[in-house]
Amino acid sequence: MVQLTVGSHRDDATNNVHLSAEKFNRHTFWCGQSGSGKTYALGVVLEQLLLHTRLPMLILDPNADFTRLHETRGTSDTGAADAIASSDIRVLHSTRRDQPQLRTRFLSLPLTSKAAVLQLDPIADADEYNVLLHADATLTDAVDQATYITALRASDNPGHQQLARRIENLQVLDWDLWARGDVAATDVIDERPQATVLDLGGFAHPAEPKVAALSVLEHLWAHRDERRPILIVIDEAHNICPPTATSAVEQLLIDRVVQIAAEGRKFGLWLLLSTQRPTKIHPNVLSQCDNLCLMRMNAPRDLAELADTFGFVPDHMLAQSPEFRQGEALFAGGFIREPTHTHMGTRITEEGGADVAVPLGL
Incomplete structure (x- = not known):
């Protein structure tokens, strides 16, 4: 069994926390309010998957948080940094014009x-x-x-x-989205690089990022019988599968994600959904998730929703979430032996969407 080291026990820094790589063939829900360290922590796990598995990842990235996944930072683990730097990571941009562009047909x-x-x-x-x-x-x-x-x-x-x-x-x-004879995102995904990051945040028309996401999800679903495994990471997932749709494109997106959540597992289409609140995700998607990562969450309604959906998590462990400091998380579900409070490890790669600092001084 391949173990992914994602951090240490919150109350014992000498005791590492491991996730089972094999159990990412179940849908995963990742949540935490703004400022909890959710995106940074998700990067830790994605790095571990890059290092220890051959599972291709498709990352739908609305805030350019993972556009630097191929760039390593100074770290004591130079072997891991070198391994990631040599990985086949493709980033398709909408926010940078001097890089390969995110396009569809x-x-x-x-x-x-x-x-x-x-x-x-x-x-x-x-x-x-x-x-x-x-x-x-x-x-x-x-x-x-x-x-x-x-x-x-x-x-x-x-x-x-x-x-x-x-x-x-x-x-x-x-729209800038259209390929017009250039390489489309689906062409890249079909090559199954180790990670394909779709930078969704730079389009002028509000429908473009949703159409981009819809095009790749429809393509993966249309080719599901090929049974080529892929982990579909949807950051800020409330933009892709909210409880109710506001447009026809959004309704199609919701329907497709709901279908992948319900039926995609046996075809190797596995979801990892990250968002701030469980109530912002369509309930038919949330109910299909078997793995949970919970970071700081203050709203009682959200904790009650999680308790109802993830009944295998002890209530007293969920109840500690409002007290979590930045970078602390609760892991539970099939990918960990027992529910565990965790202090997340450090990133090997650069984070693309770090907070903007407050200007100080004169």
Whole structure:
């Protein structure tokens, strides 16, 4: 059994805490309020997975917290630092223009996703939806966004022309997200590097990060029968699978994450969801999680939700969460022998989204 050393017992610094790498084939819920050290601690675990497993990771990163996962900091463990520095870690950016860009292909999206991007309802917009349904089959020469809309405009079919006007009016194909012949995120993920970080935070249109996330999750689900294991790490997961949707794209995202949570495990699609509060996550996703990392949490409602969902955790251990200092956590579930209060270890790699310091002095 491969053991991941993530820190030490909170009350005994000489006694290390280990997680079982094999049990990351169960969904994991990671939570802690702002300032608890949640993102830093998650980085400790991701580093250990890089060092001791061959499990590929897909990291959906809305705040650029993991965009420096390939950069090591000064550490006494030079062997571990060298191993991570030589790992195959790909970072696809939306916040830095001088680095490989996060892109996806509009034409590769499933029909329902395309319709959601174009704000088409199959009932209320039945005619246009039907045109979209059949357009891919009839516009055989359209190989990218530019030729697609050109073909729609040039068609004698009034429905094609109406769909082209909708696309132009929404300015959807002007988004920076689209590949336009470049490498798409799904191409990179299919190569299964040790880690693929998708920097979601730099897009201009608020729908772009959600469409980017939807495109990769739909792709993984479409190819689930290949049974190629991957750990899907969703930081700030309330942006991806909240309890209720505010748009058609968000509803598709919720539905897909719920389906992966319910059925993905047997196909090797395993979730690690990180957020500030359990009540901000769709309950059908939270209920499928077997592993728990809890950091400081003050809200009684949130602790009650965790007690109800993770009934295997003793109440008195959950109740200590409001007293946790930064970097302290409770681990429980299948990936640890027994519920354990932990002081997290130190990072080997740089953290991309550290807090901004208060300016002091004159």
